[in-house]
Amino acid sequence: MNDRPTFFFSHTRQEREVSKFMAKFFRDLGDRVAAFSGSTVPPSLGIIDVQVNQGEDWDSEILAGLSHSRALVAIYTPLFFRRPHCGKELGEFLLRSRRMGLDTEGTLADVENVLPIRWYPEAVYSVNADCGVPRLLHRISYLPAVDPSQENPELEKAVQRYRLRGMERCVDVEPYYQELLDQFALTIVKMQPLPPPTQPVSFATARNVFEFDWKRHFAAQQSSAPESPTAATPPDWATPGATPPTPLTSIVGYYITRRSWVRQDTQVDYAESLIAESTSGEADGVDDALRTVLNDFREAGLRENLTIVSAGLDPTQPAMPATLQANLETLAKRSIPAALVIDAAEWPSTDEQRNEAIAAVMRSSSWTGVILLVSFTGALPNADQLGHAYQLPRPVITLPRDSRERVTALGRVMAEARGQSMRTRGGDSTAIPGAEGLPLLKNVKPSR
Amino acid sequence: MSNKTRAALPGRVVTFYSYKGGTGRSMALANFAWLLAANGRSVAVVDWDLEAPGLHRYFRPWLTDSDLLETDGLIDAFWQFASAAVTRSTAGTAAPSSHFASEVADALEDSTRRLNQKFVTEGYIDFICAGRQGPTYSERVNTFDWKRFYELGGAQIVGAARDYLRAKYEWVLIDSRTGVSDTSGICTIHMPDTVVACFTLNRQSVDGVAAILRSIREYRSSSVDGSKIKFFPVATRIENGEAKRLEIGRAYARRMMAEFVSFGGMGPRDYWDSMEISYRPAYAFEETLAAFGDASGATGAADTMLSQLEEVSQILTGDRTLRMPEVLDDERAAVLERYAFDGKGSQRRPASEPDNAQRGDSEFRRLVIAKEQLWRHSGFRWHLLLSRRELELITEEDRKSFGRDASSFLLQSQRGEKLVAWLNILFAFCSVVTVMVIVAVATYNGTGLWPKGLDSLRPLFAISLGLATYVLTAALSSYLVSVRGDLPYGVSYLTILSLLMRGPLRPQILDYDRSTP
Numbered sequence: 016m017n018d019r020p021t022f023f024f025s026h027t028r029q030e031r032e033v034s035k036f037m038a039k040f041f042r043d044l045g046d047r048v049a050a051f052s053g054s055t056v057p058p059s060l061g062i063i064d065v066q067v068n069q070g071e072d073w074d075s076e077i078l079a080g081l082s083h084s085r086a087l088v089a090i091y092t093p094l095f096f097r098r099p100h101c102g103k104e105l106g107e108f109l110l111r112s113r114r115m116g117l118d119t120e121g122t123l124a125d126v127e128n129v130l131p132i133r134w135y136p137e138a139v140y141s142v143n144a145d146c147g148v149p150r151l152l153h154r155i156s157y158l159p160a161v162d163p164s165q166e167n168p169e170l171e172k173a174v175q176r177y178r179l180r181g182m183e184r185c186v187d188v189e190p191y192y193q194e195l196l197d198q199f200a201l202t203i204v205k206m207q208p209l210p211p212p213t214q215p216v217s218f219a220t221a222r223n224v225f226e227f228d229w230k231r232h233f234a235a236q237q238s239s240a241p242e243s244p245t246a247a248t249p250p251d252w253a254t255p256g257a258t259p260p261t262p263l264t265s266i267v268g269y270y271i272t273r274r275s276w277v278r279q280d281t282q283v284d285y286a287e288s289l290i291a292e293s294t295s296g297e298a299d300g301v302d303d304a305l306r307t308v309l310n311d312f313r314e315a316g317l318r319e320n321l322t323i324v325s326a327g328l329d330p331t332q333p334a335m336p337a338t339l340q341a342n343l344e345t346l347a348k349r350s351i352p353a354a355l356v357i358d359a360a361e362w363p364s365t366d367e368q369r370n371e372a373i374a375a376v377m378r379s380s381s382w383t384g385v386i387l388l389v390s391f392t393g394a395l396p397n398a399d400q401l402g403h404a405y406q407l408p409r410p411v412i413t414l415p416r417d418s419r420e421r422v423t424a425l426g427r428v429m430a431e432a433r434g435q436s437m438r439t440r441g442g443d444s445t446a447i448p449g450a451e452g453l454p455l456l457k458n459v460k461p462s463r
Numbered sequence: 464m465s466n467k468t469r470a471a472l473p474g475r476v477v478t479f480y481s482y483k484g485g486t487g488r489s490m491a492l493a494n495f496a497w498l499l500a501a502n503g504r505s506v507a508v509v510d511w512d513l514e515a516p517g518l519h520r521y522f523r524p525w526l527t528d529s530d531l532l533e534t535d536g537l538i539d540a541f542w543q544f545a546s547a548a549v550t551r552s553t554a555g556t557a558a559p560s561s562h563f564a565s566e567v568a569d570a571l572e573d574s575t576r577r578l579n580q581k582f583v584t585e586g587y588i589d590f591i592c593a594g595r596q597g598p599t600y601s602e603r604v605n606t607f608d609w610k611r612f613y614e615l616g617g618a619q620i621v622g623a624a625r626d627y628l629r630a631k632y633e634w635v636l637i638d639s640r641t642g643v644s645d646t647s648g649i650c651t652i653h654m655p656d657t658v659v660a661c662f663t664l665n666r667q668s669v670d671g672v673a674a675i676l677r678s679i680r681e682y683r684s685s686s687v688d689g690s691k692i693k694f695f696p697v698a699t700r701i702e703n704g705e706a707k708r709l710e711i712g713r714a715y716a717r718r719m720m721a722e723f724v725s726f727g728g729m730g731p732r733d734y735w736d737s738m739e740i741s742y743r744p745a746y747a748f749e750e751t752l753a754a755f756g757d758a759s760g761a762t763g764a765a766d767t768m769l770s771q772l773e774e775v776s777q778i779l780t781g782d783r784t785l786r787m788p789e790v791l792d793d794e795r796a797a798v799l800e801r802y803a804f805d806g807k808g809s810q811r812r813p814a815s816e817p818d819n820a821q822r823g824d825s826e827f828r829r830l831v832i833a834k835e836q837l838w839r840h841s842g843f844r845w846h847l848l849l850s851r852r853e854l855e856l857i858t859e860e861d862r863k864s865f866g867r868d869a870s871s872f873l874l875q876s877q878r879g880e881k882l883v884a885w886l887n888i889l890f891a892f893c894s895v896v897t898v899m900v901i902v903a904v905a906t907y908n909g910t911g912l913w914p915k916g917l918d919s920l921r922p923l924f925a926i927s928l929g930l931a932t933y934v935l936t937a938a939l940s941s942y943l944v945s946v947r948g949d950l951p952y953g954v955s956y957l958t959i960l961s962l963l964m965r966g967p968l969r970p971q972i973l974d975y976d977r978s979t980p
Contacts, residue, residue: 187576263546426599434606451618454652459674
């Protein structure tokens with residue numbers, strides 16, 4: 016058994032290499048754990064996959080780390096819950112827990128030595144039911160405890176900031192960062208060592224926490240679901256799907272398509288149906304190509320600090336244009352930009368009446384936003400021609416097929432849509448009473 | 464004064480402005496920030512040059528995300544502010560509530576990252592970059608409607624942002640956009656208490672700055688608060704090649720700027736001698752801080768970029784003792800390597816990666832230097848010399864790495880140890896003599912020395928005489944010690960007397976403690 020408080024750092028990468036802030040957090044956490052445990056001798060107490068060099072046996076290095084580390088630090092991001100290697104890392108580590116079971120709600124309980132870190136702001140996890148932490152892991156949650164008897168206002172603020180803004184926005188933000196590092200490091204140091212796995216594993220056979228049949232596993236072990244789970248009540252994170260869009264910090268995308276998607280139950284006043292997006296990777300009724308577009312939209316929104324809400328519309332519904340118009344006007348009054356994401360297969364279609372009804376919505380000046388054409392199959396449509404043909408006052412933008420290019424293009428159009436929304440403010444440009452004008456340098460005549 | 468005490472006072476907001484680009488404005492700001500932090504101040508640095516951000520390059524070695532691809536900045540914060548402004552206007556709220564003040568604070572904190580530099584004096588620099596760089600940065604900047612923002616009540620939000628920064632930092636330094644623009648007006652009119660106006664010695668630059676300063680003064684004098692704003696013109700990129708033209712340029716610039724400068728106790732010549740920064744080709748290639756580009760401390764010189772920036776900083780702060788603490792050679796070399804123009808600096812490592820023990824040694828040496836700064840700035844107070852433990856920890860290698868200031872400090876501390884040893888011996892001697900006198904007077908039975916009938920007062924007399932003896936012997940002993948040639952600098956006769964008389968109750972020389980004011 017490993018007596019040193021080593022920890023395994025489980026994370027997922029976006030398109031680029033490990034985030035610099037994530038890498039720094041890993042290093043600083045390792046240093047802090049070492050300091051609290053009195054260890055000053057390398058190697059580092061933290062293990063991360065970037066330390067494993069090419070040419071070495073990646074599987075054995077990673078799995079060795081999982082088998083002997085005292086703790087697992089899991090960096091929760093929406094992508095984390097969709098990556099198989101993250102699922103396997105978490106799954107294999109969880110199986111070392113001695114008392115773990117499944118509660119009556121199908122949530123893993125009494126998990127030992129896992130420290131989940133929410134990387135992004137709370138809004139990222141709560142805007143949509145499937146952006147959040149899967150139900151299976153709801154009890155694997157951690158928020159540093161603040162002892163009211165010990166006045167530590169900086170720790171209170173640090174915890175509050177971490178809870179709302181995520182760890183990414185706490186790294187190098189002082190004094191919060193040092194307080195949080197202390198709390199996380201102390202938690203790791205206080206964890207008791209776990210036994211190694213009972214059987215050797217390889218990456219191919221490692222069990223993915225999101226796909227593993229936990230019921231059968233616990234039934235086979237003859238461990239019943241704990242009637243009164245001893246795990247602490249998880250922190251009160253925001254309810255997924257309940258975050259309303261806010262002016263200039265959200266974009267609501269209306270997808271006009273007949274490709275399959277799953278309806279989210281949340282009732283809102285600006286859309287008939289919100290799209291729920293699966294995080295498990297299983298077949299869930301969402302068309303693959305559409306899911307890619309939804310992901311790109313969310314990725315672009317994340318980069319622009321925008322919350323993305325996706326709504327679905329069936330173009331064949333006769334009332335769709337009128338409903339869409341009403342929803343767009345509702346958002347415009349709140350200065351929330353919208354994006355019409357139109358499946359090129361649906362517009363223009365052979366139904367000219369429907370085409371004109373949709374075009375009428377596009378021509379309306381009572382909403383602010385962008386019109387995006389997405390083509391899933393066939394040639395890319397000529398957006399300029401369509402705009403000219405239907406006399407559209409605002410440009411129609413064809414999204415690229417390549418995902419990376421699409422994310423960049425979406426970022427640009429989102430920034431412009433937000434700017435337009437700020438300028439028009441729902442069509443009413445009346446300034447509020449008492450507001451001061453922009454201070455301008457005047458009478459500047461430097462030339463003689 | 465501790466940082467917490469200083470932080471209770473409102474901070475100063477200083478905008479660095481220039482009419483034209485390439486004047487060295489950002490360089491001056493970055494170096495000023497570094498000097499302040501190295502001398503224990505809390506500093507916020509804001510890159511408000513949204514159209515051409517570059518301040519982050521001076522701090523590259525200490526930024527986790529030196530390319531700012533993952534770091535939110537000012538424009539990102541302003542988009543959050545705009546959301547708050549729109550929400551308020553929709554709700555019809557005229558005045559900001561505490562709720563919005565906390566939103567402003569949150570947005571600014573999202574954009575703030577602390578430089579990874581541990582100043583031993585507890586100072587620090589928090590950096591707010593212009594905005595997260597990347598393919599959509601220009602859209603984020605160009606689509607932000609400043610006029611509209613102010614129509615929606617943005618002035619109050621900007622005011623709240625200024626108040627937040629003032630409350631949190633002793634110094635807030637803003638790198639303004641050049642020329643005349645929406646944002647340069649905010650930076651120079653709305654935000655600051657002080658404007659540092661950088662100009663080169665050509666007519667366009669001088670006239671431009673003069674016109675801008677005039678405009679700022681007119682606006683502020685007619686604004687609601689009518690607050691006075693201070694101006695500090697600084698002549699930059701001074702070249703000595705063309706002496707006659709330089710003389711003409713100087714005269715013109717000083718004439719044009721005369722109406723804006725409040726010379727205070729100094730004459731114009733003293734002001735301008737301190738407020739000029741020469742052009743130095745070595746600094747034209749990489750954005751290097753002068754604290755590392757030039758030698759500092761006792762090995763520094765008067766004709767370097769660093770010394771000129773120290774002069775400017777002293778004028779801006781009114782603190783003539785403001786100087787860059789000595790930077791060790793190995794630290795300088797490491798930082799310069801990271802500034803390397805070929806971009807490989809951050810990937811290079813010293814030939815031998817320092818292990819934990821070596822890092823600890825460097826830290827100890829820096830603590831010694833910090834204590835020396837404290838000792839010097841306190842007026843050479845005796846108890847701020849190195850303690851016995853610290854003296855024992857210093858190795859031969861440490862001695863070799865010290866510059867003149869630290870070497871002198873080490874010598875004074877060694878003398879301080881010897882002085883303590885003498886004081887202990889002398890205290891024992893004085894105490895023995897005192898006790899002997901008291902006993903002798905109290906027990907003397909001879910005749911003729913004590914009036915009959917006053918025997919009851921004899922003990923009191925003995926003690927009084929004993930005390931007088933103590934003071935006398937202490938005074939004499941202190942004098943004999945004070946005439947020795949190897950006393951620590953700053954220790955006077957009265958100091959020795961006071962220390963001797965207090966005996967074991969004298970203050971001890973303790974290890975360096977950062978929390979000590």
